[in-house]
Amino acid sequence: MGDVRISRTTLVRGGLAALSGLLSGYAALAVAELVSAAVRPEAGPVTAVGGAAVDRTPAPVKDWAIRTFGENDKLVLQLGIVATLGALALALGVLALRHRRAGSAGVLVFGAVGAAAAVSRPDATGPADGLPSLAGAVAGAIVLYVLIGMLDRPRPRAAEGRGSGWDRRGFLIAATAAGVAATGAGALGRTLGSRRGRSAVASRAAVRLPRPASPAAPIPPGARLRVPGISAFTTPSDTFYRVDTALVVPRVDAGAWRMRIHGKGVRRPLTLTFQDLLSRELIERDITLTCVSNEVGGPYVGNARWIGVPLADLLREAGVRPPSRGGPADQLVARSVDGMTLGTPVEDVMDGRDAMLAVGMNGEPLTFVHGFPVRMLVPGLYGYVSACKWIEDIELTTFDDYDPYWVKRKWAQKAPVKTQSRIDTPKPFARPKAGTVMVAGVAWAQHRGIERVEVRVDDGPWRPADLADQDTVDTWRQWSFPWKATPGGHTLTVRATDRTGTVQTGKRTHTAPDGASGRHSVVVTVD
Ligand SMILES: Nc1nc2c(c(=O)[nH]1)N[C@H]1C(S)=C(S)[C@@H](COP(=O)(O)O)O[C@H]1N2
Ligand SMILES: [Mo]
Numbered sequence: 001m002g003d004v005r006i007s008r009t010t011l012v013r014g015g016l017a018a019l020s021g022l023l024s025g026y027a028a029l030a031v032a033e034l035v036s037a038a039v040r041p042e043a044g045p046v047t048a049v050g051g052a053a054v055d056r057t058p059a060p061v062k063d064w065a066i067r068t069f070g071e072n073d074k075l076v077l078q079l080g081i082v083a084t085l086g087a088l089a090l091a092l093g094v095l096a097l098r099h100r101r102a103g104s105a106g107v108l109v110f111g112a113v114g115a116a117a118a119v120s121r122p123d124a125t126g127p128a129d130g131l132p133s134l135a136g137a138v139a140g141a142i143v144l145y146v147l148i149g150m151l152d153r154p155r156p157r158a159a160e161g162r163g164s165g166w167d168r169r170g171f172l173i174a175a176t177a178a179g180v181a182a183t184g185a186g187a188l189g190r191t192l193g194s195r196r197g198r199s200a201v202a203s204r205a206a207v208r209l210p211r212p213a214s215p216a217a218p219i220p221p222g223a224r225l226r227v228p229g230i231s232a233f234t235t236p237s238d239t240f241y242r243v244d245t246a247l248v249v250p251r252v253d254a255g256a257w258r259m260r261i262h263g264k265g266v267r268r269p270l271t272l273t274f275q276d277l278l279s280r281e282l283i284e285r286d287i288t289l290t291c292v293s294n295e296v297g298g299p300y301v302g303n304a305r306w307i308g309v310p311l312a313d314l315l316r317e318a319g320v321r322p323p324s325r326g327g328p329a330d331q332l333v334a335r336s337v338d339g340m341t342l343g344t345p346v347e348d349v350m351d352g353r354d355a356m357l358a359v360g361m362n363g364e365p366l367t368f369v370h371g372f373p374v375r376m377l378v379p380g381l382y383g384y385v386s387a388c389k390w391i392e393d394i395e396l397t398t399f400d401d402y403d404p405y406w407v408k409r410k411w412a413q414k415a416p417v418k419t420q421s422r423i424d425t426p427k428p429f430a431r432p433k434a435g436t437v438m439v440a441g442v443a444w445a446q447h448r449g450i451e452r453v454e455v456r457v458d459d460g461p462w463r464p465a466d467l468a469d470q471d472t473v474d475t476w477r478q479w480s481f482p483w484k485a486t487p488g489g490h491t492l493t494v495r496a497t498d499r500t501g502t503v504q505t506g507k508r509t510h511t512a513p514d515g516a517s518g519r520h521s522v523v524v525t526v527d
Contacts, residue, residue, distance in 0.1 A: 013151050014094060016171065020147035021093020023178050024107055025085055028140030030186035032114070036132035037192035042121070042338070043129040045114030045136060046085075047247045050077050052117040054245050059409050059512050066243065066293050074247055085110070096148045103148060104141035111137020122339025143178045150174055200251035204372055207254060207365040212307050213281035222469035225478045227440040229425030233471070233478060234286070235302035237362045242369050243291045243300060243383065245405075250337050250390045254365075254373040259357075263396035264329040267319025274373050277309050277359055285354045285379075288444050288476045290417050292382040293511050297422050297520035301444065303476050305363065306377060308356030311349050320396055322350040329396035331413075333404055334376050334388035341404035342388045344378055345414060346396065353379050353447055354474065357391070379474035380447030382415045382515060412514035419445040419504045421453055421479070421496035423522045430524045434487050437526070439465075440480035445498035449473035452497040455481040458490055465494070473499065485526045493521040 029045065036044035042051075054062070054077070069076045088110065096103020114133030118124060150171035224233045254274040262269040284307045291300035321327030324347060332344045349355040355378040359365065366372040371389030378386035384406045399413050407413050421443035426432055443450045449470060454462040468478035483492070495504040508518035 013097060013166070016151055017097035017148060018090045018093045019175070020144055020151070021089040021091065021096065021103070022086060023147065023175060023182070024093065024140040024144035025089030027143045027178055027182040027185075028107060028111065028136040029082075029085070030136075030182040030189070031139040032132040032136030033189035034185045034192070035135045035189075037189040037196065039128050039131050040125060041193050041196065042123060042248050043118045043132050045111075045118065045133040046078055046081050048118035048121055048129070048133070049114055050074075050081055050247045051121050051245070053077065053081070054247070059411065060510075063293055063511055067295060067298075070299070071242055078247065093144065093148075096144055097151065100145060100148050100152075104145045107141040107144055108137050111140070123337065139182075143182075147171065147174055147178065197251035199253045199255075200368070200372075203254040204365050204368070207278075207359075207373075209307055209360045209363075209365065210278055210282060212284035214283040216284040216286055216305055217472075219286065219471050220469040223471045223478065225440060225468050225480050227425065227438050227478075227480050229427070230440045230478055230480070231422075231424050231442050233303065233468075233475075234362065235304055237304065237364065237367055237370065240302040240304060240361075240370065241291065241300045243293060244389060245340060246338050246390075249368050251368055252337055252373055252390055252392075257373050257392070259374065259392050259394065261314060261318045261320075261394045261396075263333075263394075264398065265320055265327045266329075266396050268317065270314065270318050272314075274359070277357060277374065280309050280313075282307050282359075283310055283354060283356060284360075285356070286471050286475045287354070287377055287379050288446055288474065289377065289383055289387060290420075290444065290446070290515075292384050292411065292415055292515045294420075294516065295511060296420070296508070296516050296518045297522075298516075301420075301422075301442075301476070304361050306356065306358045307360030308358035308377065311355040311357055311376065311378075312352075314357070315346075315350060315396075320346070320350075322347045329398060331397050331399045331402065333395045333397055333402055334391050335393040335395070336388050336390040337392050338390060340388065340390075342376075342385060343399070343402070343404040343407060343413065344376075344381065344386050348378055348381060355379070355386075380416055382417055384411060385413075385415045410513060415514045417444065417446045418515045418517050419443075419448070419450075419496055419498040419502055420517075420520075421494045421504060422520050423492060423494050426492075426522060426524050428522050428524075430522075431527050432485055432524060434485050434526050437483045437485040438480055439483050439492055439494075440478065441494060441520075442476045442478055443494075443496035444476035445496065445502075446474050446476075448502075449499040450477040450496055451499045451501070453477075453479040454495050454497075455483070456493045456495075457483065462495065485524075487526050489523065489525050491521050491523050493519050495519050 065073045092106045115130030118129040153167045288303040294300035323330045375389040424441040453465040465479040465481040
């Protein structure tokens with residue numbers, strides 16, 4: 001009888017120790033949240049460790065994550081980190097039951113890891129970035145030490161001679177108090193954190209985009225096909241794809257925003273304010289943006305109407321000459337407030353195309369997700385070599401001297417967009433009825449333009465699709481193909497030809513190092 005009682009007590013104490021570990025981890029994260037609201041939201045342990053993980057993830061894994069989880073990739077990563085921390089916290093709780101100090105020391109070690117990650121982030125502002133993790137760890141270590149102590153403490157008025165009693169009431173009270181206090185700290189941190197972004201939100205609400213000096217030509221009515229299921233010619237901002245490494249979307253106050261242009265061959269370095277940009281002559285252009293991580297047939301491509309300042313004009317004012325005119329810098333490195341770096345050929349920016357510092361998207365200031373207040377765009381290049389969001393610095397340098405973020409991770413230094421096409425409708429494994437089925441989609445070859453789109457049914461001949469009117473060479477082009485569908489299984493394949501005469505290759509390659517090639521096919525069963 002006595003044996004059973006003891007082993008049950010052991011079990012209960014073990015469980016409560018594990019719970020203490022969890023509570024300790026929870027308190028640590030909550031206090032870290034509160035302190036990071038005061039320091040910098042990006043300095044929180046989950047964000048810092050997550051950011052470090054993103055940076056260290058091998059390109060193929062990152063690519064897989066983007067493919068598998070899509071725009072939820074960041075959420076999945078953060079949930080993974082929290083789950084891992086939870087498991088470790090449980091283990092530390094159990095450890096603490098035997099070695100009380102070691103358990104608490106373990107919590108401090110994790111705090112140190114979080115602090116190290118935060119301080120070494122590229123956007124870290126100094127040693128203060130380590131504070132949230134350290135403060136959280138100290139809180140967590142204390143919670144664990146106290147709670148485990150309760151499990152060891154004899155009950156105050158324990159009945160004499162009744163074995164190893166411990167203070168249930170005391171533990172319950174302490175655990176509840178820790179839980180409540182941690183929840184309060186976390187909630188306060190959240191509130192303060194959201195307040196922090198308020199000046200940025202207000203600054204965005206106050207922006208009045210001036211009328212562009214050079215408006216975009218109206219989109220030809222014939223550029224939009226009326227086929228159900230085809231991608232809208234202009235992608236709404238809220239459904240425009242998003243790809244970046246930011247675990248916390250930067251909220252930059254446009255009033256405080258400054259951007260520097262400096263570096264090799266810059267005779268007159270410039271520092272620009274947001275107002276400086278708005279007071280210049282603005283251009284408005286339709287530009288299709290594509291991500292290098294877009295698989296054949298994938299979703300990471302969108303077309304928007306952008307307003308911005310021609311970047312080449314700014315560079316000329318700064319005294320920059322392109323390499324073809326003897327300039328010493330062949331690479332322009334854009335840096336964002338979150339420490340991202342993107343490298344663009346200076347030649348491309350200055351060759352007459354509409355490279356811009358964009359301030360507006362689809363008639364509104366940029367959204368925070370898409371780079372408010374200012375982002376770069378260069379028609380014809382994948383986003384990772386051209387489209388820096390939340391930009392704050394432009395440095396002229398050379399490809400030999402500097403490798404930006406993605407190039408350090410084995411992506412190509414230069415990456416013009418490959419000629420591509422996509423079938424939007426019918427969807428894979430659709431079951432259309434026999435008869436005329438509208439096959440339709442989009443094709444793009446930014447800055448070269450689309451010349452022809454062809455469709456093939458099974459192993460039949462390539463047959464020309466009907467092309468919608470071209471808006472500009474920098475935008476995608478819709479196409480459609482009325483297919484006389486016969487019952488049975490069929491494979492539809494599309495290919496585009498750009499205006500340089502290049503036919504989209506059938507040779508499949510991976511997205512790394514410079515964009516996927518190959519043709520998009522859709523398998524359907526006609527009833
Ligand atoms: N600061 C910053 N800018 C960035 C990135 C990033 O991770 N951080 N990603 C780039 C990539 S890979 C692409 S494809 C485009 C995507 O822009 P969007 O999210 O507005 O569609 O932004 C580019 N600019
Ligand atoms: Mo990208």
